[in-house]
Amino acid sequence: MKKMMKRAIALLAIAAIAAPLASCGNGGSQTNSRGKVEIRIVTNERSKMEDLQERADEFNETNDKNISIVFDFKGDNVTDLIKTGYTSKSAPDIHIGMGGAMDLIAKDNGWYRKVPEETVNEWSELYGERFVKRETDGKVYELGTNNPIANCSGYKFLWNKDLFREAGLNPDEAPATWNDVREYAKKITEIGEGKKYGYVMPFKDAIFTRYYIVIPGATSGLFNADGFDPRINQYDYSVYEPLIQVYRDIIADGSVFPSPYTIDNDTARAQFAEGNIGMICAAGWDVDVFNEQFEVKNDWGIGEYPVLDEFNGGYPYGVPSGGSNYFMSAMSQHPEEQLEVYKWLLTPDERNNQKKLAQKGREEFSIYKYPLAKMDDASNPGAIIKVEGDDCWTQLKDVVLGTGDITEGLAKISDSYNSAMDKAAAAGEDMEVYHDPDYSFFAQNEAELN
Amino acid sequence: MEHKKRRRRINPFEFGLNTVIYLILIIVGIITLFPVVYSLLGAFKSTQELMTSGSILPKQYTLDNYKYVLDKIDFSRYAFNSLFVSVMAVLTSTLMATTTAYTFSRRNFVGKKLIKTMYLATMFIGAGAATMYPTYKLLVDLGINKNYLGLIFLNCGAPVPIILLCESYLKGISKDFDDAAKIDGCSFFRIYAQIIMPMLMPMVAVNALLTFRGVWNSYLMPMIVTAGQPKLQLLTVAIVELKTGGGLATMWSTILAAVNISLIPIIIVYVLCNKQFIRGIAEGGLKG
Numbered sequence: 147m148k149k150m151m152k153r154a155i156a157l158l159a160i161a162a163i164a165a166p167l168a169s170c171g172n173g174g175s176q177t178n179s180r181g182k183v184e185i186r187i188v189t190n191e192r193s194k195m196e197d198l199q200e201r202a203d204e205f206n207e208t209n210d211k212n213i214s215i216v217f218d219f220k221g222d223n224v225t226d227l228i229k230t231g232y233t234s235k236s237a238p239d240i241h242i243g244m245g246g247a248m249d250l251i252a253k254d255n256g257w258y259r260k261v262p263e264e265t266v267n268e269w270s271e272l273y274g275e276r277f278v279k280r281e282t283d284g285k286v287y288e289l290g291t292n293n294p295i296a297n298c299s300g301y302k303f304l305w306n307k308d309l310f311r312e313a314g315l316n317p318d319e320a321p322a323t324w325n326d327v328r329e330y331a332k333k334i335t336e337i338g339e340g341k342k343y344g345y346v347m348p349f350k351d352a353i354f355t356r357y358y359i360v361i362p363g364a365t366s367g368l369f370n371a372d373g374f375d376p377r378i379n380q381y382d383y384s385v386y387e388p389l390i391q392v393y394r395d396i397i398a399d400g401s402v403f404p405s406p407y408t409i410d411n412d413t414a415r416a417q418f419a420e421g422n423i424g425m426i427c428a429a430g431w432d433v434d435v436f437n438e439q440f441e442v443k444n445d446w447g448i449g450e451y452p453v454l455d456e457f458n459g460g461y462p463y464g465v466p467s468g469g470s471n472y473f474m475s476a477m478s479q480h481p482e483e484q485l486e487v488y489k490w491l492l493t494p495d496e497r498n499n500q501k502k503l504a505q506k507g508r509e510e511f512s513i514y515k516y517p518l519a520k521m522d523d524a525s526n527p528g529a530i531i532k533v534e535g536d537d538c539w540t541q542l543k544d545v546v547l548g549t550g551d552i553t554e555g556l557a558k559i560s561d562s563y564n565s566a567m568d569k570a571a572a573a574g575e576d577m578e579v580y581h582d583p584d585y586s587f588f589a590q591n592e593a594e595l596n
Numbered sequence: 597m598e599h600k601k602r603r604r605r606i607n608p609f610e611f612g613l614n615t616v617i618y619l620i621l622i623i624v625g626i627i628t629l630f631p632v633v634y635s636l637l638g639a640f641k642s643t644q645e646l647m648t649s650g651s652i653l654p655k656q657y658t659l660d661n662y663k664y665v666l667d668k669i670d671f672s673r674y675a676f677n678s679l680f681v682s683v684m685a686v687l688t689s690t691l692m693a694t695t696t697a698y699t700f701s702r703r704n705f706v707g708k709k710l711i712k713t714m715y716l717a718t719m720f721i722g723a724g725a726a727t728m729y730p731t732y733k734l735l736v737d738l739g740i741n742k743n744y745l746g747l748i749f750l751n752c753g754a755p756v757p758i759i760l761l762c763e764s765y766l767k768g769i770s771k772d773f774d775d776a777a778k779i780d781g782c783s784f785f786r787i788y789a790q791i792i793m794p795m796l797m798p799m800v801a802v803n804a805l806l807t808f809r810g811v812w813n814s815y816l817m818p819m820i821v822t823a824g825q826p827k828l829q830l831l832t833v834a835i836v837e838l839k840t841g842g843g844l845a846t847m848w849s850t851i852l853a854a855v856n857i858s859l860i861p862i863i864i865v866y867v868l869c870n871k872q873f874i875r876g877i878a879e880g881g882l883k884g
Contacts, residue, residue, distance in 0.1 A: 186824040188823065188824055192844050216824070216826070217826075218823065218824050218825070218826045219826075219837065220823070220837055221836060221837040221838070221839045223819065223836075227819070227820065227823040228823075230729070230732060230820050230823070231823060231824070233729065234729070234732050234733050234736045234741075235736065236736055236741060236742075236824075238823070238824045411845075412647060412845045412846055413647050413648075415845055416643070416644050416647035416648050416845070417647075417648055419644055420644065420648045422648070431844065434844060435844060435845050439643070439644075439844065439845050439847070440643075440644045440845065441642075441644060
């Protein structure tokens with residue numbers, strides 16, 4: 147016993163002495179044991195983890211500015227972590243964005259560092275048209291390049307060619323319209339004998355209504371900045387009614403994989419890979435999943451989103467997801483090194499691009515044949531309004547999967563958001579800043595593609 | 597002889613009651629064990645199979661998930677972190693719990709009742725998440741938010757129920773031991789260290805098991821404290837972070853493999869402390 151007590155006390159003493167030695171300052175950056183300035187980057191981009199870590203190791207070995215990059219790859223909790231970091235003055239030097247609303251609050255609070263003007267100019271000269279400059283109140287907080295491969299590209303429509311063949315459909319062509327999707331889904335479900343289904347709606351996480359309704363809607367000209375129309379300075383969800391009607395019809399036909407309320411996107415992707423789903427909406431990162439995580443047991447095709455019947459004869463708009471979504475903390479103790487690493491992080495990695503392009507589907511996801519629709523959530527007042535009750539995604543999910551009147555359901559969503567806007571205006575917020583009668587939903591390369 | 601040979605008559609009511617009791621126990625047993633069996637078997641499946649197959653048994657057994665966990669996520673470092681912090685927390689909390697209980701049971705001092713009431717109050721008033729930010733701020737202000745000390749500091753406090761158990765146990769130990777030691781020239785602390793502590797071993801085992809389990813499984817505060825300090829992460833934080841963001845699918849089979857490995861230390865601690873633990877709980881409740 148005596149021996150045990152002595153050992154315990156000795157261990158405690160060692161810990162008490164050794165632990166503070168490892169402590170240096172409270173900010174994000176610190177100096178490591180080799181005298182290098184450590185710049186901490188927190189991100190949830192695990193899909194790029196190995197590439198980023200490999201590049202960082204190379205940078206740490208070769209840079210002559212005495213900088214060492216420490217990546218911290220986080221999961222779904224990244225926003226809470228970064229927020230806690232800022233409120234306790236120990237934020238990382240560079241981090242992934244916290245999401246539209248939180249990023250705006252962070253800018254207002256002075257948490258984010260503005261990108262110096264000379265860096266903006268340097269970037270603009272270097273990347274020309276590919277340069278993405280996102281401004282808030284005339285200030286640039288985020289640099290980026292419109293690099294479809296590095297930035298996960300845009301959104302497309304995938305289909306199972308084997309199931310198309312079995313159902314007597316042309317395996318080489320995606321359905322052109324949403325009514326085609328309904329017909330194809332019906333045929334696939336019929337030959338699926340209760341095991342295979344034509345379409346999937348993974349709405350367990352309500353946010354996926356954005357990827358299945360709002361973004362596909364944009365390809366049919368159902369333009370809206372996540373429900374907001376800057377031209378009239380109001381929310382208007384009624385634009386999505388025709389697409390929601392098709393979804394309701396697909397559900398009524400029994401052609402959707404069971405059960406939309408409880409199935410999540412991971413299950414949807416796994417079932418598609420297994421060959422049990424005929425058609426699925428996808429983003430660029432899904433290609434990584436099908437190339438690197440799940441073994442796709444069927445021949446699959448990639449195409450543009452279908453369009454609504456009334457839009458047929460026009461062309462679908464491409465929907466990119468550009469920008470970098472990385473920010474610098476204004477609390478960093480080593481701003482010079484921080485900026486250096488920020489530029490390094492956002493420089494398009496051509497080596498990685500080539501590697502990605504060699505994977506199935508990547509090339510298709512990086513090419514836009516049509517004008518690009520802008521899905522820019524910074525152009526709506528979502529960050530400053532407080533909506534009572536469920537958010538728009540949950541309400542949209544209820545409208546799609548419910549049985550009530552679609553028009554009324556969508557009007558209810560618009561009303562809840564517009565009344566939140568009114569309250570914000572009554573509280574002194576200037577809502578006119580979101581009003582832009584000439585707002586264009588097209589991205590910068592419309593003219594180029596036309 | 598005939599009497600001996602005669603079978604015991606079965607009481608239908610007793611039989612029915614026993615059947616119902618056994619049925620309930622079997623159902624409870626299945627419900628309790630199912631997640632463990634699911635986790636053990638699920639780790640041998642690919643995530644794709646786990647998410648698409650209805651069967652609990654793998655179609656094709658694979659060790660890839662265990663290989664991934666051991667090769668790719670620096671498992672040994674995170675396991676060491678968890679082990680080190682848990683052991684240190686056990687030592688510090690044991691010291692705190694036993695000294696506090698010893699003082700409460702053997703000394704009278706001004707404000708004793710008030711302090712005890714405040715201790716008790718923490719059992720009934722749970723501030724929960726409201727304490728997270730102030731606690732983290734305290735670590736930042738003390739400059740220990742970026743090292744092991746912060747993680748140990750979070751868990752060094754003695755659990756109030758353990759203090760009460762120890763105090764109750766100590767009240768059952770005659771003060772004659774203390775008096776005899778005093779006559780032999782022992783100081784208050786030496787009596788604690790050489791006379792009282794050995795007698796408190798069942799309580800120490802209770803605290804060791806509960807604290808070790810608590811710290812080993814803790815997630816929220818270690819996650820906040822180790823944000824941006826990946827080398828300090830505890831195993832739970834590293835496992836949960838396998839649940840990826842950024843568009844990739846969550847690799848559930850890999851998570852299950854990591855969880856299965858992380859169960860091993862807690863099982864070892866339980867096996868080592870089991871007897872003392874049960875004795876401690878029983879005697880702590882009876883004495884005093």
